[in-house]
Amino acid sequence: MNAIPRARRFACALIALTAAAALFRGQLADALVTRGDDAARTGDTIGALRAYGRALRIDPRSTLAADRLAFWLAMRHDRADAERATAIATAALAVRGDDVALAADRGFAEMQLQRWRAAERDFAAAGRAGNDARYDQLAARMALRRGDRRAARADARRAIAADPSFAPAHALLRSVE
Numbered sequence: 001m002n003a004i005p006r007a008r009r010f011a012c013a014l015i016a017l018t019a020a021a022a023l024f025r026g027q028l029a030d031a032l033v034t035r036g037d038d039a040a041r042t043g044d045t046i047g048a049l050r051a052y053g054r055a056l057r058i059d060p061r062s063t064l065a066a067d068r069l070a071f072w073l074a075m076r077h078d079r080a081d082a083e084r085a086t087a088i089a090t091a092a093l094a095v096r097g098d099d100v101a102l103a104a105d106r107g108f109a110e111m112q113l114q115r116w117r118a119a120e121r122d123f124a125a126a127g128r129a130g131n132d133a134r135y136d137q138l139a140a141r142m143a144l145r146r147g148d149r150r151a152a153r154a155d156a157r158r159a160i161a162a163d164p165s166f167a168p169a170h171a172l173l174r175s176v177e
Protein backbone atom coordinates (compact mmCIF):
# COMPACT_ATOMS: atom_id res chain seq x y z
CA MET A 1 0.00 0.00 0.00
CA ASN A 2 0.92 3.67 -0.21
CA ALA A 3 2.97 4.71 2.79
CA ILE A 4 2.32 8.40 2.11
CA PRO A 5 -1.34 9.41 1.88
CA ARG A 6 -2.50 11.11 -1.31
CA ALA A 7 -3.36 14.39 0.45
CA ARG A 8 0.12 14.61 1.90
CA ARG A 9 1.75 14.03 -1.52
CA PHE A 10 -0.52 16.68 -3.00
CA ALA A 11 0.45 19.15 -0.25
CA CYS A 12 4.16 18.46 -0.81
CA ALA A 13 3.78 18.97 -4.56
CA LEU A 14 1.85 22.21 -4.02
CA ILE A 15 4.53 23.53 -1.66
CA ALA A 16 7.25 22.60 -4.17
CA LEU A 17 5.42 24.34 -7.02
CA THR A 18 4.83 27.45 -4.90
CA ALA A 19 8.51 27.58 -3.96
CA ALA A 20 9.55 27.12 -7.59
CA ALA A 21 7.19 29.87 -8.71
CA ALA A 22 8.65 32.23 -6.13
CA LEU A 23 12.23 31.34 -7.03
CA PHE A 24 11.79 31.52 -10.79
CA ARG A 25 9.32 34.41 -11.02
CA GLY A 26 11.80 36.68 -12.80
CA GLN A 27 12.76 34.06 -15.37
CA LEU A 28 9.13 33.24 -16.07
CA ALA A 29 8.32 36.92 -16.52
CA ASP A 30 11.28 37.32 -18.88
CA ALA A 31 10.10 34.33 -20.90
CA LEU A 32 6.65 35.89 -21.21
CA VAL A 33 8.20 39.19 -22.32
CA THR A 34 10.09 37.27 -25.01
CA ARG A 35 6.84 35.62 -26.06
CA GLY A 36 5.21 39.06 -26.21
CA ASP A 37 8.09 40.39 -28.31
CA ASP A 38 7.64 37.49 -30.72
CA ALA A 39 3.92 38.18 -30.95
CA ALA A 40 4.55 41.90 -31.54
CA ARG A 41 7.07 41.10 -34.26
CA THR A 42 4.46 39.06 -36.12
CA GLY A 43 1.83 41.80 -35.77
CA ASP A 44 -0.19 40.14 -32.99
CA THR A 45 -0.56 43.20 -30.76
CA ILE A 46 -3.31 41.63 -28.64
CA GLY A 47 -1.15 38.55 -27.99
CA ALA A 48 1.80 40.77 -27.14
CA LEU A 49 -0.25 42.83 -24.69
CA ARG A 50 -1.58 39.65 -23.10
CA ALA A 51 1.94 38.23 -22.65
CA TYR A 52 3.34 41.50 -21.26
CA GLY A 53 0.39 41.80 -18.88
CA ARG A 54 0.87 38.25 -17.62
CA ALA A 55 4.60 38.90 -17.15
CA LEU A 56 3.84 41.98 -15.07
CA ARG A 57 1.29 40.09 -12.96
CA ILE A 58 3.82 37.34 -12.30
CA ASP A 59 6.62 39.80 -11.46
CA PRO A 60 5.23 43.26 -10.60
CA ARG A 61 8.81 44.56 -10.17
CA SER A 62 9.83 43.71 -13.75
CA THR A 63 10.72 47.01 -15.38
CA LEU A 64 11.11 45.20 -18.71
CA ALA A 65 7.53 43.91 -18.64
CA ALA A 66 6.26 47.32 -17.50
CA ASP A 67 8.22 49.04 -20.28
CA ARG A 68 6.87 46.80 -23.02
CA LEU A 69 3.28 46.91 -21.78
CA ALA A 70 3.27 50.68 -21.26
CA PHE A 71 4.86 51.31 -24.66
CA TRP A 72 2.40 49.16 -26.62
CA LEU A 73 -0.58 50.56 -24.72
CA ALA A 74 0.58 54.13 -25.40
CA MET A 75 0.94 53.38 -29.11
CA ARG A 76 -2.65 52.16 -29.45
CA HIS A 77 -4.03 55.73 -29.63
CA ASP A 78 -6.83 54.93 -27.21
CA ARG A 79 -7.47 57.16 -24.21
CA ALA A 80 -8.13 54.29 -21.77
CA ASP A 81 -4.98 52.49 -22.93
CA ALA A 82 -2.95 55.69 -22.57
CA GLU A 83 -4.28 56.16 -19.02
CA ARG A 84 -3.35 52.56 -18.23
CA ALA A 85 0.12 53.04 -19.76
CA THR A 86 0.65 56.12 -17.60
CA ALA A 87 -0.35 54.21 -14.46
CA ILE A 88 1.92 51.25 -15.31
CA ALA A 89 4.92 53.47 -16.10
CA THR A 90 4.34 55.57 -12.97
CA ALA A 91 4.23 52.48 -10.74
CA ALA A 92 7.39 51.08 -12.34
CA LEU A 93 9.19 54.42 -12.08
CA ALA A 94 8.38 54.44 -8.35
CA VAL A 95 10.55 51.32 -8.12
CA ARG A 96 13.23 52.47 -10.55
CA GLY A 97 13.00 56.21 -11.12
CA ASP A 98 15.88 56.59 -13.57
CA ASP A 99 14.67 54.17 -16.25
CA VAL A 100 14.92 55.94 -19.62
CA ALA A 101 12.46 53.67 -21.43
CA LEU A 102 9.79 53.95 -18.74
CA ALA A 103 10.06 57.74 -18.61
CA ALA A 104 9.73 57.87 -22.41
CA ASP A 105 6.80 55.43 -22.35
CA ARG A 106 4.98 57.63 -19.88
CA GLY A 107 5.83 60.64 -22.03
CA PHE A 108 4.27 58.98 -25.08
CA ALA A 109 1.16 58.11 -23.08
CA GLU A 110 0.90 61.66 -21.71
CA MET A 111 1.30 62.94 -25.27
CA GLN A 112 -1.66 60.77 -26.35
CA LEU A 113 -3.65 62.32 -23.52
CA GLN A 114 -2.56 65.82 -24.62
CA ARG A 115 -0.94 66.50 -21.26
CA TRP A 116 1.86 68.51 -22.79
CA ARG A 117 3.55 69.65 -19.58
CA ALA A 118 3.67 66.11 -18.17
CA ALA A 119 4.91 64.75 -21.49
CA GLU A 120 7.61 67.42 -21.62
CA ARG A 121 8.70 66.55 -18.07
CA ASP A 122 8.92 62.84 -18.89
CA PHE A 123 10.77 63.30 -22.18
CA ALA A 124 13.21 65.71 -20.51
CA ALA A 125 13.80 63.16 -17.72
CA ALA A 126 14.42 60.43 -20.32
CA GLY A 127 16.78 62.74 -22.21
CA ARG A 128 18.76 63.57 -19.08
CA ALA A 129 18.88 59.98 -17.80
CA GLY A 130 19.98 58.58 -21.15
CA ASN A 131 21.84 61.62 -22.49
CA ASP A 132 19.59 61.19 -25.52
CA ALA A 133 18.99 64.11 -27.86
CA ARG A 134 15.85 62.51 -29.31
CA TYR A 135 14.01 62.71 -25.99
CA ASP A 136 15.22 66.26 -25.33
CA GLN A 137 13.91 67.15 -28.82
CA LEU A 138 10.53 65.62 -27.95
CA ALA A 139 10.53 67.64 -24.72
CA ALA A 140 11.12 70.79 -26.79
CA ARG A 141 8.22 69.90 -29.08
CA MET A 142 5.94 69.41 -26.07
CA ALA A 143 7.01 72.80 -24.71
CA LEU A 144 6.05 74.34 -28.05
CA ARG A 145 2.66 72.58 -27.93
CA ARG A 146 1.94 74.39 -24.69
CA GLY A 147 3.29 77.68 -26.07
CA ASP A 148 6.44 77.96 -23.96
CA ARG A 149 9.15 79.04 -26.39
CA ARG A 150 11.69 79.64 -23.63
CA ALA A 151 11.36 76.05 -22.36
CA ALA A 152 11.48 74.80 -25.96
CA ARG A 153 14.78 76.66 -26.49
CA ALA A 154 16.22 75.17 -23.28
CA ASP A 155 15.14 71.66 -24.25
CA ALA A 156 16.52 72.06 -27.79
CA ARG A 157 19.83 73.33 -26.40
CA ARG A 158 20.01 70.32 -24.11
CA ALA A 159 19.42 68.08 -27.16
CA ILE A 160 22.25 69.80 -29.03
CA ALA A 161 24.53 69.43 -26.01
CA ALA A 162 23.76 65.70 -25.95
CA ASP A 163 24.37 65.34 -29.70
CA PRO A 164 25.81 68.36 -31.55
CA SER A 165 25.05 66.75 -34.92
CA PHE A 166 21.33 66.20 -34.19
CA ALA A 167 19.79 68.26 -37.01
CA PRO A 168 16.15 68.27 -35.78
CA ALA A 169 17.20 70.05 -32.58
CA HIS A 170 19.13 72.67 -34.57
CA ALA A 171 16.10 73.24 -36.81
CA LEU A 172 13.76 73.56 -33.85
CA LEU A 173 16.11 75.95 -32.08
CA ARG A 174 16.33 78.15 -35.19
CA SER A 175 12.53 78.22 -35.42
CA VAL A 176 12.09 79.48 -31.84
CA GLU A 177 14.93 82.01 -31.68
